[in-house]
Amino acid sequence: MQETIPFFDGHNDTILRLFDPRTDQRDAAKFFRETSEGHIDLPRARAAGMKGGFWALFAPSPEAGDMANADLSDLPPAITPDQADALSVTMRLAAGLLELERHSNGQFRIVRDMRELRSALESDVYAAIMHIEGAEMIGPDLDELYVLHQAGLRSLGPVWSRDNRFASGVPFRFPASPDTGPGLTDAGFRLVRACNELGIMIDLSHLNEKGFWDVARTTDAPLVATHSNAHAIAPSTRNLTDAQLETIRDSGGVVGLNYAVGFLAADGSRDPGLELEVMLRHTDHLLKFLGEDGVALGSDFDGATIPSAIGDVRGVQTLLQAMLEHGYGRELVGKIALENWLQLLERSWERSWVSG
Numbered sequence: 001m002q003e004t005i006p007f008f009d010g011h012n013d014t015i016l017r018l019f020d021p022r023t024d025q026r027d028a029a030k031f032f033r034e035t036s037e038g039h040i041d042l043p044r045a046r047a048a049g050m051k052g053g054f055w056a057l058f059a060p061s062p063e064a065g066d067m068a069n070a071d072l073s074d075l076p077p078a079i080t081p082d083q084a085d086a087l088s089v090t091m092r093l094a095a096g097l098l099e100l101e102r103h104s105n106g107q108f109r110i111v112r113d114m115r116e117l118r119s120a121l122e123s124d125v126y127a128a129i130m131h132i133e134g135a136e137m138i139g140p141d142l143d144e145l146y147v148l149h150q151a152g153l154r155s156l157g158p159v160w161s162r163d164n165r166f167a168s169g170v171p172f173r174f175p176a177s178p179d180t181g182p183g184l185t186d187a188g189f190r191l192v193r194a195c196n197e198l199g200i201m202i203d204l205s206h207l208n209e210k211g212f213w214d215v216a217r218t219t220d221a222p223l224v225a226t227h228s229n230a231h232a233i234a235p236s237t238r239n240l241t242d243a244q245l246e247t248i249r250d251s252g253g254v255v256g257l258n259y260a261v262g263f264l265a266a267d268g269s270r271d272p273g274l275e276l277e278v279m280l281r282h283t284d285h286l287l288k289f290l291g292e293d294g295v296a297l298g299s300d301f302d303g304a305t306i307p308s309a310i311g312d313v314r315g316v317q318t319l320l321q322a323m324l325e326h327g328y329g330r331e332l333v334g335k336i337a338l339e340n341w342l343q344l345l346e347r348s349w350e351r352s353w354v355s356g
Contacts, residue, residue: 005320007337009053010226010256010298011131011205014040016058017302019096021089028099039301039312042108045126048314051338052111052120052127054155054226056303057093059086059136061162077171078162086136087144094151097130110152114346129345131203131226134160134169140187142194149198154349155226156195157203158188159211161238166191170208174268175235178244183210184218192218201348204228205258205298206238216247222347223253227298229263230285233278236263245289254344255286256298257336259306272308276322279307283323283336292332296340 017038019026034043040050061078062085081089101110108126111117120127130152138144145153159169166188168181184192192215195202204212204225216223225248231239240248240255248255258264261274264282286295299306301313310319323333 002317002321004049004317005333005337006049006051007297007316007320008051008127008341009301009316010296010341011054011056011133011258011303012040012299012301013056013058013133013303014038014301015055015093015096015100016060018100019093021092022060026096028096028103031100032104039299039306042104042126044313048316050126050313050316052117052129053299054129054131055097056131056133057090057097058133058160058303059089078160078169080162080164081136083136083139086134090132090137090148094130094148097128098151101128112152112154113349117342117345129154131155131157133157133203133206134162134164135166135191136164138166138191140165142191145191145194145198145200149200153200155201155203157206157226158184158191158215160206167211167214168208169206170237172262173237174262176237177209177235178212178231178237178239178241179209180237181208181210183208183212183214188214189218195219196221199349201345208237209241209244212244216251221251222344223248223251224255224344224348225253225298226256227258227260227300228255229258229282230289233282233285234264234266234268236268238263242289245286249290249294252293252344252347253290254294254296254340255290256296256341257283257286258304259299259301259310260304261307262305264307270305272305274307274309276307276309276319279319280322280326292335293340293343295336296344297337 031041059081100108109120111127117127135158158166161169167184170178205228229239231241262270264278
């Protein structure tokens with residue numbers, strides 16, 4: 001009988017699916033029933049060996065359409081929501097995440113430090129990390145950052161793939177370099193320093209190349225891209241160059257393998273029939289530049305088109321088994337699946353001067 005390998009995931013957009021303000025959807029109970037909707041619900045996650053993950057609070061662009069079928073070679077720049085709208089959406093999604101915790105009968109917990117995270121794992125409770133993807137809801141004085149930190153925020157990506165007051169997001173282009181515009185603004189540098197002080201992990205996944213280097217020379221925390229792939233394999237603007245990967249390695253950081261087919265395929269195609277061998281090619285490349293302690297999983301579940309061979313959260317074991325068959329030892333697969341995220345979070349969170 002095939003072993004179920006426990007895993008932790010670097011990115012999902014499930015809370016937006018459950019509490020989407022564009023459709024006025026609000027259904028916490030759905031998460032606790034096994035369904036065929038989306039990629040994750042709690043019964044499927046538990047059956048799949050998913051122990052937890054980063055839960056993204058994301059305010060969609062006003063004109064956001066069907067990104068899964070968009071032509072990435074000619075996609076217009078995303079419109080940035082204004083602060084009031086982004087804050088309203090963020091509050092709705094954060095409240096939704098807290099609602100899941102309240103209604104879970106103790107089976108779902110928002111974790112804020114390593115003690116809580118390890119306690120959840122030891123007691124077989126799903127561990128959710130509150131993450132922001134695009135900081136449009138935060139004003140230049142950063143007041144909202146401090147409030148959200150008290151609510152449980154422990155991971156933040158300054159941008160999605162659009163510009164805001166903090167930095168320039170990398171647009172969706174293929175083939176293209178991630179060097180697409182200016183880097184951090186003055187407010188962006190302040191945001192990075194404040195996240196360092198609070199122990200909020202900084203996610204570089206949607207940041208352009210100049211912004212990446214600005215963060216790298218400003219932060220004193222490990223560099224992290226929760227859901228990104230290798231630009232040398234698939235030259236999407238969303239993927240990381242070898243120089244970026246080396247810098248992440250040297251910082252003690254981690255990259256989560258993104259399952260989105262458009263960031264995996266060497267030709268940029270969006271075909272869900274993409275073979276798992278392509279994901280292994282990216283993983284090989286990431287391991288070459290990051291080492292065995294620097295590669296993890298970052299699915300982008302409920303936010304992207306993923307390979308049919310995975311399908312939903314239950315298919316992660318198929319990917320992990322493919323890694324074993326590819327020649328990765330059980331210890332290495334265990335690191336990629338779970339331990340590398342745990343070690344990274346310990347390095348990121350425990351270095352802060354702010355308690356809890």
